[in-house]
Amino acid sequence: MKGIKSLVGNDHTKTIPVIQDANFKKLKQTLLKEIKRSAYVYRVDCGGCNGCEIEIFAATTPVFDTERFGIKIVASPRHADILLFTGAVTRAMRMPALRAYEAAPDPKIVVSYGACGCDGGIFHDLYCVWGGTDKIVPVDVYIPGCPPTPAATIYGFAMALGLLDQKLKARSHNEAENEKATLKHTGIPLALKTIIEREARLLSGYRQGGILADEFMAVLAKSTQETVDANLKRFLSEKNDPRISEIIEILHHKALAFMRG
Amino acid sequence: MFKLFKTIIKVGTKTTIKYPFEPLDVCDDFRGKPEHDPEQCIACGACTQACPANALIMETDIENNLRRWEISFARCIYCGRCEEVCPTNAITLSQEFELAVTNKADLYEEANFTLAHCVECAEAYAPTKAVSYVHDLLVQSGLDRDDPYLSQLLNTCPSCCRRANMLDSRTLVHGQYFHDALANDSLACDVSADKVFQQERSNQGE
Ligand code: SF4
Ligand code: SF4
Ligand code: SF4
Numbered sequence: 001m002k003g004i005k006s007l008v009g010n011d012h013t014k015t016i017p018v019i020q021d022a023n024f025k026k027l028k029q030t031l032l033k034e035i036k037r038s039a040y041v042y043r044v045d046c047g048g049c050n051g052c053e054i055e056i057f058a059a060t061t062p063v064f065d066t067e068r069f070g071i072k073i074v075a076s077p078r079h080a081d082i083l084l085f086t087g088a089v090t091r092a093m094r095m096p097a098l099r100a101y102e103a104a105p106d107p108k109i110v111v112s113y114g115a116c117g118c119d120g121g122i123f124h125d126l127y128c129v130w131g132g133t134d135k136i137v138p139v140d141v142y143i144p145g146c147p148p149t150p151a152a153t154i155y156g157f158a159m160a161l162g163l164l165d166q167k168l169k170a171r172s173h174n175e176a177e178n179e180k181a182t183l184k185h186t187g188i189p190l191a192l193k194t195i196i197e198r199e200a201r202l203l204s205g206y207r208q209g210g211i212l213a214d215e216f217m218a219v220l221a222k223s224t225q226e227t228v229d230a231n232l233k234r235f236l237s238e239k240n241d242p243r244i245s246e247i248i249e250i251l252h253h254k255a256l257a258f259m260r261g
Numbered sequence: 262m263f264k265l266f267k268t269i270i271k272v273g274t275k276t277t278i279k280y281p282f283e284p285l286d287v288c289d290d291f292r293g294k295p296e297h298d299p300e301q302c303i304a305c306g307a308c309t310q311a312c313p314a315n316a317l318i319m320e321t322d323i324e325n326n327l328r329r330w331e332i333s334f335a336r337c338i339y340c341g342r343c344e345e346v347c348p349t350n351a352i353t354l355s356q357e358f359e360l361a362v363t364n365k366a367d368l369y370e371e372a373n374f375t376l377a378h379c380v381e382c383a384e385a386y387a388p389t390k391a392v393s394y395v396h397d398l399l400v401q402s403g404l405d406r407d408d409p410y411l412s413q414l415l416n417t418c419p420s421c422c423r424r425a426n427m428l429d430s431r432t433l434v435h436g437q438y439f440h441d442a443l444a445n446d447s448l449a450c451d452v453s454a455d456k457v458f459q460q461e462r463s464n465q466g467e
Contacts, residue, residue, distance in 0.1 A: 065277045115314065118335035118368070122314045132335075134365065143361045144368060146314075146338035151278075151285045156361035158281055166362050168334070173299035173372040181303045181349045181394050183401060190402040206345045208290075214350070 015094070015135045018101065027107035028140070031081070032162045038070030039161060042080035044100045047129065048087030051147040052114040056084065059150035071157055077103040082160060085133040088116040088123040094136055101137045109160050112139045113153075115146040122146075185217040192258045193217065199254050203247045212244065216251050287356050292339045294357040297332060299372040302351035304328050304388035308343035317343060321376070321385075328388050331371040334360055349394065379418035381425075386418035 045053060059066050060073060074080055077100040089097060101110070112133035115121030120131030133139050143156035158164040185193060196217060201209030215235070223231045232252060236245045278285065287293070309317040309330070316337035321328045343352045362368055376385035377392045396415055400406045414422065 062276050063278055064280070068277070115336055115338050118365075119333060121336060122338055124315065124336060139365075141361055141363055142335060142365055142368060144334050144337065145358070145360065146340075148360075149358055151280050151287075152358045152360065154281060155359045159361045159363065164281060166364070166367065167359050168294075168362050168367050170367045171370045173370075175299075175372075175374045175390070179300055179390065180397075181301050181351070181390055183394075183397050184350065186401055190398075207341050210345060 015130050017134060018098070018137050020138050021106075024107060028109065031107045031109075038067075038072050039081045039157075040072050040074045040079050041082045041084055041157075042074055042077045042100065042104065043084045043086065044077075044093075044097050046085055046087035046093040046097050046117070046133070047090035047123075048114060048116045052086040052116070055145075055147040055150055055153060056086075056113070059153040064150040064154060066154060066157060069154075069157070069161070069163075077101075078105065080104045080108065082109045082111055082157075083137075084111045084113050085117050085137070085139075086113045088120045088126070088129040088131055089133060089136055091128050091130070094130060097133075097136060109140050110137055111141045111143060111156060111160055113143050113156075114148060115144060118142045118144050184214070185221050187221045188217055192255060195254055195258055196251055199251055200247065203250060204243070212247055213251070216248055220255065287358065291356050291358070292341050292354045294334060294355050294360055295332060295337060295339070295343060295352050296355040296357075297330075297352045297370060297372065299330075299351070301349050302330065302372060302374070303349055303390040303394045304330055304372075304374040305348060305391050307346040307348065308352055311342040311346045312337075313340060313342060314338045323376070323385055326376050326385060328374045328376060329371060330374065331369060333369055335365065335368040377416065379421055380413070380416045381421040382418060384418055392416065 043053065043056060056073070058064065060071075066072075071082075077083065081104075083101060083104055085097065087093065101108075110133070112118050116123055117133045120129060123129050124131045130136060141156055141160040143152060145152050148156065155164060159166060188196075197210070197213045200213035200216070203209065204212055219231050219235050220228065232248065236248060239245070304319070306319050309319045314336050316333045316335075317331070318333075319328060319330050339354065341354050344354050347353075360368075374388045374390060377387050377389040378384065379386050392415055396406075396412070399411065399415075404411055417425070
């Protein structure tokens with residue numbers, strides 16, 4: 001700041017994850033290979049909105065039933081093989097989280113759960129958060145989502161235990177020579193397109209409206225004047241949803257009114 | 262007790278969903294991984310403005326003539342606002358939910374786009390693809406594709422456009438309205454009041 005001499009550096013706003021022992025990796029591999037019993041999970045809530053906790057418990061209910069794989073939630077970090085960190089790591093929760101980490105017996109697997117745990121999520125730029133589990137402890141598996149669904153949770157656990165493989169791959173694209181974005185529904189006049197898009201969003205909300213307008217225009221584009229009614233009817237019976245029928249009907253009226261001028 | 266066993270037998274093991282041994286059915290409106298189609302993207306930046314979690318970022322590197330778009334699935338909250346605002350449907354939320362990774366770098370996707378340069382001052386002013394998309398859109402709305410005025414206009418940066426417009430004799434009015442108003446006397450009192458005020462100010466200054 002101008003005119004104000006800073007008394008301290010900015011080290012206190014930076015955090016360095018706990019340093020891992022060199023043999024840790026090997027130990028972890030043996031743990032994964034030799035684990036002939038249930039894997040115990042301890043959850044550490046580092047200041048999330050509790051959405052993640054609810055999904056974790058949903059994953060342990062009979063519907064998803066993580067106990068099929070022997071994954072059990074335990075009440076103490078001293079019993080844990082897997083530590084599950086949720087939340088964006090608030091300042092106040094940093095020490096308790098580190099204590100839970102130290103209390104868990106080695107070798108332990110650390111899972112970062114939810115958008116908050118992975119990278120701070122929507123809280124990433126608050127003054128009072130460190131912004132993610134990997135800022136304080138070394139993380140083995142990231143499970144993104146806000147919150148991750150129970151199925152995504154199971155997938156993440158299976159990955160942590162080495163049962164399933166990672167699907168996601170980093171991707172980088174460079175613009176090719178003469179690469180061009182294509183215009184959609186070029187057969188429909190722009191003014192009519194605007195009317196349809198606007199009306200659909202007005203009737204059914206933004207994202208749904210966009211999708212409906214797109215589908216409606218796709219039907220329009222591939223029909224002639226004679227077949228348009230039959231095509232729309234087929235489309236609506238496929239959807240079999242009275243709400244969509246009503247919206248499409250209104251859109252159709254608007255389009256007809258436009259065509260008549 | 263007997264009733265309980267009967268219920269258990271009746272329900273069986275159907276309650277538990279078989280995932281991951283069987284694929285899971287997700288509902289139609291499930292919002293999973295945002296799928297970005299870089300060919301369709303025009304690097305307009307609408308999604309980066311809309312993203313509530315700043316999972317989408319865009320940065321312009323004038324030196325290397327690049328604009329970089331990046332998504333972080335780690336920070337994404339799967340809200341679908343990027344899909345709402347995208348003008349070209351380049352980004353849509355898929356049904357993919359198996360996103361867990363061991364390597365954090367795999368949670369990022371990026372795309373690089375080139376920048377278009379102004380024909381007048383040669384400064385970069387917009388992504389090339391955005392310019393050509395706007396051109397196509399204007400052509401679709403009825404303008405002539407080969408109109409030299411149109412392509413001149415589109416390939417000029419906003420500040421050069423403004424400058425050109427300023428010196429364009431058609432738009433130059435030489436204070437026409439001001440003089441008209443003075444002639445009609447409607448501005449006269451305003452102007453005289455202003456003069457008095459300025460005089461006072463200069464007096465104070467001395
Ligand atoms: S990731 Fe989303 S659901 Fe989980 S704690 Fe953060 S805000 Fe809540
Ligand atoms: S889904 Fe939401 S959080 Fe994710 S990239 Fe799109 S706008 Fe951002
Ligand atoms: S809104 Fe669509 S076209 Fe624009 S930068 Fe985002 S993905 Fe690309």
